[in-house]
Amino acid sequence: MNKGFQHIARFIILVAIQVLVLNNVQISGYLNPYVYILFIMLLPPKLPKALVLILAFVMGFTIDIFSDSYGIHTAASVLLAYIRPSILSLVSVKGGEDLEDISIKQLNFGRFFTYSGILCLIHHFTLFYLEAFRLNEFLDTFTRALFSTAISLLLILMIESLRSNPQKR
Amino acid sequence: MGMLIQSHYYQASRFASSSNAWSGQILEQFRNSTDYLSLKKMNHLLAEENALLKNRAQESVGQIAPLKKGQYEYISAKIIKNSYNKRNNYLTINKGSVHGIENGMGVCVNDGVIGIIRDVTQHYATIMSVLNKNTVISTRFAKSNYFGELHWDGKSHQFAQLHSIEKYVDVSIGDSLITNSFSSIFPEGISLGTVNRFQIDETENFYTIEVDLSVDFSNIDYVYVIKDMLKEERLELESKENE
Numbered sequence A: 001m002n003k004g005f006q007h008i009a010r011f012i013i014l015v016a017i018q019v020l021v022l023n024n025v026q027i028s029g030y031l032n033p034y035v036y037i038l039f040i041m042l043l044p045p046k047l048p049k050a051l052v053l054i055l056a057f058v059m060g061f062t063i064d065i066f067s068d069s070y071g072i073h074t075a076a077s078v079l080l081a082y083i084r085p086s087i088l089s090l091v092s093v094k095g096g097e098d099l100e101d102i103s104i105k106q107l108n109f110g111r112f113f114t115y116s117g118i119l120c121l122i123h124h125f126t127l128f129y130l131e132a133f134r135l136n137e138f139l140d141t142f143t144r145a146l147f148s149t150a151i152s153l154l155l156i157l158m159i160e161s162l163r164s165n166p167q168k169r
Numbered sequence B: 001m002g003m004l005i006q007s008h009y010y011q012a013s014r015f016a017s018s019s020n021a022w023s024g025q026i027l028e029q030f031r032n033s034t035d036y037l038s039l040k041k042m043n044h045l046l047a048e049e050n051a052l053l054k055n056r057a058q059e060s061v062g063q064i065a066p067l068k069k070g071q072y073e074y075i076s077a078k079i080i081k082n083s084y085n086k087r088n089n090y091l092t093i094n095k096g097s098v099h100g101i102e103n104g105m106g107v108c109v110n111d112g113v114i115g116i117i118r119d120v121t122q123h124y125a126t127i128m129s130v131l132n133k134n135t136v137i138s139t140r141f142a143k144s145n146y147f148g149e150l151h152w153d154g155k156s157h158q159f160a161q162l163h164s165i166e167k168y169v170d171v172s173i174g175d176s177l178i179t180n181s182f183s184s185i186f187p188e189g190i191s192l193g194t195v196n197r198f199q200i201d202e203t204e205n206f207y208t209i210e211v212d213l214s215v216d217f218s219n220i221d222y223v224y225v226i227k228d229m230l231k232e233e234r235l236e237l238e239s240k241e242n243e
Helices: A002-022 A049-067 A072-091 A109-132 A135-164 B002-008 B021-060 B231-241
Strands: B072-081 B090-093 B106-109 B112-120 B125-129 B137-141 B147-151 B159-163 B176-179 B191-200 B207-213 B222-228
Touching: A002 A049, A002 B021, A049 A072, A049 B021, A072 A109, A109 A135, B021 B072, B090 B112, B090 B222, B112 B191, B159 B191
Parallel strands: none
Antiparallel strands: B072 B090, B072 B222, B090 B125, B106 B112, B106 B222, B112 B125, B137 B147, B137 B176, B147 B159, B159 B207, B176 B191, B191 B207
């Protein structure tokens, strides 16, 4: 029950950070960091896959409503949720079944970096290509997606290490 | 092709946009709480605009009254969500259908065009910005009547691209570009920007013109929505032409 509440709180905080802060912060007019995907990344591995897909849909749809992006965040988030199990089995032996939840502490930094890095990359490339939806802007979209992934990943790792550190000290 | 896509999905998307009641309210509350930070700048802008309008009012004394008196009505609105660094940008304002705002109306500020109204709810509306791949604005040179289409390539929020200007037209850097009266979205003569750079390919018949936009999209607080009172009359007449 307590865990469930934690995830709801995380949902609200990440939506607020994304919509009220990051959507207004403009980095060189070219980069759009998206950290709300951390919510989907941190869902417990034991959660039924269907529920993860539904939660990813709700998250994506909420972001879509606030940023007037007409479904692209929903599409990219659901794709992220769909491929999450295969990336999880890449970084842990039993496909994450032995993990209580996902964090830097549980996975160690290197494996968490790989996990969030791959998911972030796939999410951002889906998102930016759906947004542009034009092949003649292929290269522009590519650089945009690549640099935004770097910024998002940096923010995600910062939030995640802040989140899992206080207990250690 | 952009026009085709544009025309049929706005009805369905109305709910899933930031102009719906609760997301609009959240964005407005947040905007209100950070408003006081820009009060000084706002005052300055309003004073400048006031001075400009006073000068204009003096000039027009003694001139012949325009034939179509009061064709356009301006509704002022506050931006509650701005966006300019995405491929397709939408802004949200705090006025909606109860204030007389309708889909397809033009939006401008004192120094230039912002975009076109897209989704409208009771108290909020979203604007499809000039900085959007679906936005096409009919544009002409202030010094001549040659016209073209203004598009945005998604690269910088300061520059847009003007297409379909044929190569025999005399173009020079710094020429100002304004809206023309071909559509009933914008009245004629609202500033869009100036020619920043242009080139012409040997093989093509058209210029590629880069336009320095007159509006700083990173810094907009209040806008005017333009209501054309004679729009229906005009559309009725034009639909007869097509028969």
